[in-house]
Amino acid sequence: MNLHEFLTPIQDICRRPGPFDRIVLTSRVRLARNLKDTPFPGRATKQQRDEHLQIIKPVVESLTSMKKGFSQELNDLADLDRQLLVERHLISRELAKKKQGAAFVLSKDETCSIMINEEDHLRMQVILPGLQVKEAWKAVDKIDTQLENKLPIAFSGRYGFLTACPTNTGTGMRVSAMLHLPGLVIAEHMQQTITAVNKLGLAVRGLYGEGTEALGNVFQISNQMTLGETEFDIIERLNKVVVQIIENEENARAKLLESNPEMVFNNIGRAYGILTNAHVISSKEAKNLLSLLRLGLDLGYFPEMDPEVVDELFIVTEPAHIQHRECKKMSPEERDIMRATQLRERLEGMQRPSMQVIAAKNDDRPDTGESDSSEDTQSDAQDGSGQET
Amino acid sequence: MICNVCQNNEATVHLTQMLEGEIKKIDMCESCAQKQGVDEPGMPLIDLLVGLGPSSSETSEEDETTPSTKRLVCQVCGNSLADFKKTGRLGCSHCYEVFANQMDPMLRSMHKGIKHTGKAPKHFKDDRATRDQLEKLEKKLQKAITEERYEDAAVLRDSIKQLSEQATPADEPSAHP
Ligand SMILES: [Zn+2]
Numbered sequence: 001m002n003l004h005e006f007l008t009p010i011q012d013i014c015r016r017p018g019p020f021d022r023i024v025l026t027s028r029v030r031l032a033r034n035l036k037d038t039p040f041p042g043r044a045t046k047q048q049r050d051e052h053l054q055i056i057k058p059v060v061e062s063l064t065s066m067k068k069g070f071s072q073e074l075n076d077l078a079d080l081d082r083q084l085l086v087e088r089h090l091i092s093r094e095l096a097k098k099k100q101g102a103a104f105v106l107s108k109d110e111t112c113s114i115m116i117n118e119e120d121h122l123r124m125q126v127i128l129p130g131l132q133v134k135e136a137w138k139a140v141d142k143i144d145t146q147l148e149n150k151l152p153i154a155f156s157g158r159y160g161f162l163t164a165c166p167t168n169t170g171t172g173m174r175v176s177a178m179l180h181l182p183g184l185v186i187a188e189h190m191q192q193t194i195t196a197v198n199k200l201g202l203a204v205r206g207l208y209g210e211g212t213e214a215l216g217n218v219f220q221i222s223n224q225m226t227l228g229e230t231e232f233d234i235i236e237r238l239n240k241v242v243v244q245i246i247e248n249e250e251n252a253r254a255k256l257l258e259s260n261p262e263m264v265f266n267n268i269g270r271a272y273g274i275l276t277n278a279h280v281i282s283s284k285e286a287k288n289l290l291s292l293l294r295l296g297l298d299l300g301y302f303p304e305m306d307p308e309v310v311d312e313l314f315i316v317t318e319p320a321h322i323q324h325r326e327c328k329k330m331s332p333e334e335r336d337i338m339r340a341t342q343l344r345e346r347l348e349g350m351q352r353p354s355m356q357v358i359a360a361k362n363d364d365r366p367d368t369g370e371s372d373s374s375e376d377t378q379s380d381a382q383d384g385s386g387q388e389t
Numbered sequence: 390m391i392c393n394v395c396q397n398n399e400a401t402v403h404l405t406q407m408l409e410g411e412i413k414k415i416d417m418c419e420s421c422a423q424k425q426g427v428d429e430p431g432m433p434l435i436d437l438l439v440g441l442g443p444s445s446s447e448t449s450e451e452d453e454t455t456p457s458t459k460r461l462v463c464q465v466c467g468n469s470l471a472d473f474k475k476t477g478r479l480g481c482s483h484c485y486e487v488f489a490n491q492m493d494p495m496l497r498s499m500h501k502g503i504k505h506t507g508k509a510p511k512h513f514k515d516d517r518a519t520r521d522q523l524e525k526l527e528k529k530l531q532k533a534i535t536e537e538r539y540e541d542a543a544v545l546r547d548s549i550k551q552l553s554e555q556a557t558p559a560d561e562p563s564a565h566p
């Protein structure tokens with residue numbers, strides 16, 4: 001069986017439900033482990049890396065969770081397939097760059113992925129949909145316990161699990177949750193959220209945006225410290241913080257709709273207009289607009305639409321996925337055209353957002369009164385930031 | 390704003406992270422961010438700061454003035470102190486003992502504590518329990534001897550001998566000063 005025969009179609013993966021998946025896209029727990037008294041991959045010779053692979057791979061493949069799974073060495077993997085697996089979060093960018101001695105093993109349902117000879121001899125991760133950090137930990141902990149009985153794992157009573165990078169020493173554990181936070185971004189509350197989360201020893205990654213604006217309003221929250229705390233404490237803290245952010249995001253959305261519905265409708269309406277009509281679109285623009293479409297879906301403005309379609313489009317409009325679908329290497333310009341074509345095709349027949357439904361509800365409120373004056377101040381606030389006489 | 394890594398392109402990626410109790414910021418261009426893999430979970434900011442700007446030249450000067458530490462090399466993987474400082478990476482599990490003097494301050498700056506309190510492999514936990522038990526018996530033995538209860542002491546000595554035959558030696562790194 002080759003990789004593409006093995007992989008679950010993206011639309012099926014996006015259809016898997018999880019707790020709070022309106023806001024939490026995925027939860028992931030990753031453990032770093034090494035063999036003792038032998039060089040880590042970064043210091044090992046090609047021959048040593050091969051020897052380590054021969055020791056580790058059969059043990060990983062024999063795990064109960066890897067039954068009917070898939071394993072491959074990076075040497076045998078085409079460039080495009082490497083990138084495709086990175087886009088699906090099944091292997092890391094670091095592993096995708098490796099050749100001799102590097103390999104990965106995927107479980108049948110693709111929730112578990114074990115990388116061999118990445119920065120450490122073993123990197124094992126479990127990804128689940130929605131907010132399931134505790135469940136992901138339980139799953140990866142079980143795998144780790146099975147492995148420790150069969151492999152000589154590097155561990156010290158003082159420092160815990162020994163890893164190539166001292167930032168992973170101890171538990172070797174990185175917990176992360178991927179959050180979709182358009183409300184906090186539009187309300188400009190993201191900077192204060194990041195500062196507050198940083199103070200609790202958690203990192204926030206928002207990428208490729210100006211300031212704190214992330215690509216597609218997707219942020220990743222993860223623990224930074226791995227030593228001096230138990231796995232339970234780290235997971236508990238991250239879970240609590242994520243629950244709080246979910247609440248803040250819901251509040252931000254409610255407040256925006258109350259104070260400035262036209263601005264929200266405008267954002268979503270324009271996103272719909274461009275995505276269904278564009279002929280050239282970059283990955284960055286597509287992500288930012290898909291995020292607004294996702295927000296519109298969450299708010300119930302696209303009642304006819306299958307909600308998983310947006311999550312699916314987030315992934316299938318990535319460079320390697322486009323090229324794989326077209327079965328050829330493409331320049332960035334060609335991809336931008338193909339991306340737009342794919343979006344128009346997939347969103348064809350999608351009904352225009354029915355945002356007046358909510359607006360009508362607002363009008364029913366007894367204390368709304370005449371909206372003329374409030375509308376004036378709103379539009380002033382929106383496009384006249386520097387015009388305060 | 391200019392990229393902190395290549396000092397050339399416009400920075401469009403902005404990261405903040407707590408480091409040594411302070412919030413640090415780093416700004417990068419898209420291509421440097423891609424190269425560094427900054428969207429991977431747990432990609433530590435320290436990685437980007439290692440080898441950036443003046444800090445790396447400072448450490449190399451320091452190495453030259455202290456020839457004794459300069460010769461520190463791990464026998465298992467060949468990692469030298471200079472390599473370790475340059476890459477911020479250990480070369481193997483044995484490196485943690487070789488660079489013990491550098492480890493504690495480094496780990497203290499990165500983590501909540503410098504003693505592991507989380508999961509331990511089962512065989513290690515068993516050993517730890519045995520060692521704890523041995524320690525208790527030793528204390529009882531000392532007490533029995535000082536109180537001149539020689540029959541008790543003989544029994545305790547037998548138990549200690551039996552237990553210590555089961556236990557494997559402690560594998561704590563010899564980092565204690
Ligand atoms: Zn740069």
Ligand SMILES: [Zn+2]
Nearest residue numbers: 463466481484
């Ligand atoms: Zn070493």
